[in-house]
Amino acid sequence: MALAQARHVQDLLLKAAPEITTEIVGIPAPGDRRSRVPAVRGARVFHREIDRRLLDGRVDLAVHSMTDVPGDVPLPEGVTFGAYLPRDDVRDVVVFRSGSPLRTLADAPPDTVVGTTSVRRTAQLLRYRPDLRVRRIRDAPDPADRLDLLDGDSGYEALVLPRTGLDRVNTAGRAAELLPLDMMCPPVGAGVTGVQCRVRDTDIADLLYRIDDGTTRTHVAAERTLLHGLRGHGGSPIAGHCHTLPDGRLSLRGMVFTRDGRHVIEVCERDDPDRPTRLGTRVSAALLRRGARALIDGPPR
Known part of the structure; x- marks a missing residue:
């Protein structure tokens, strides 16, 4: 990729x-x-x-x-x-193993094994479906490798992956379900x-x-200011997404989770289009006031 x-x-x-x-x-x-x-x-x-x-x-x-x-x-x-x-689609997708009768996560029975590569996805999947068995994928760095793992004898019924990763390796046709942003908030910089x-x-x-791309630069500035304020990295249970509203103002949503998805802190703020760093600072500060540090520093899984 x-x-x-x-x-x-x-x-x-x-x-x-x-x-x-x-x-x-x-x-x-x-x-x-x-x-x-x-x-x-x-x-x-x-x-x-x-x-x-x-x-x-x-x-x-x-x-x-x-x-x-x-x-x-x-x-x-x-x-x-x-x-x-210019920013690609930030949404995550569900990919089922070849031959699976399933078409959506809602169809999946309890204890279905779902693989993913991040604590952010793990937390949000378990928040949505605590009856799933979500496992971390650690040894397949490329989307094509992950699809091979899914279709092999790994035991996974489905994977949740970024749509843009599948697009870049020409495997977008494997995506069975596009997850809405209110269910799966993307990572900073998605x-x-x-x-x-x-x-x-x-x-x-x-x-x-x-x-x-100036619009992307503005959105990234807000999101990365949020991430910096939380001292987050790729292994942190943090999600953040900025977009421009119809009135031209910026909207930034920040979320912090426990790794099992049971506890979530969410903040959404708006600001002027030329104030992305101020917006990111406001959202990170609000998350920290509500206890985000304890969730971020929680025990890894």
Whole structure:
């Protein structure tokens, strides 16, 4: 999926500036090595390695899924996000194993085994259907790998995955059910590809500006301010989604869960379209006042 994102960015850059030359340089993620390093620590190590390569000039750009960028670690000095691509669909989907008679989660009988990759999905699934058996998937980093796992002898009847991941590997046809946002609030940065560059490289920054989507940048600013205020990362039971209302104002919904979905704190606030960071700060502060820290720091599962 990372390669598909990088190629998409490459295509956009070449359309914006046909005279440039580009090369994609792959950097293996911890999951690609089947490492025993915990996922959160592995993600931090991975992003530090990318930052080092940017700062020392080995690469000029870095392409990220914004859901993977930690909120509890600041960007190093000299690095910035020069572009955010237009946001893809943020919703999650249900995929059933090949040959399953099920078509929706509502059809699933008690004790149906459902796999997912995040504590956020686990908590919301159990909130909706506490009678399901939700299991974490840890050794299948790519959507195609997860589908192979589902169709094999893993014991899963269904998986809940991000729709955008299936789209990027051309397997969207496997999605049986699209989960509404009021049931499954997405993670911060869902559906967003971000492109990092060095602050000092003004020519590259100007090039990235041509492919930057201002609305997405505003929404990401609100969401990541929320995540930073909660000191959250990819392993935290946090959901957050910003969108623009018909009147032009921003709406930000933030949620924090216990990992079993039994306890939820939810805050939704609105603010002016030019105040995304203020909005994110307000929502994170309100969540913390209501006890979010205890839920975030709860025992892992």
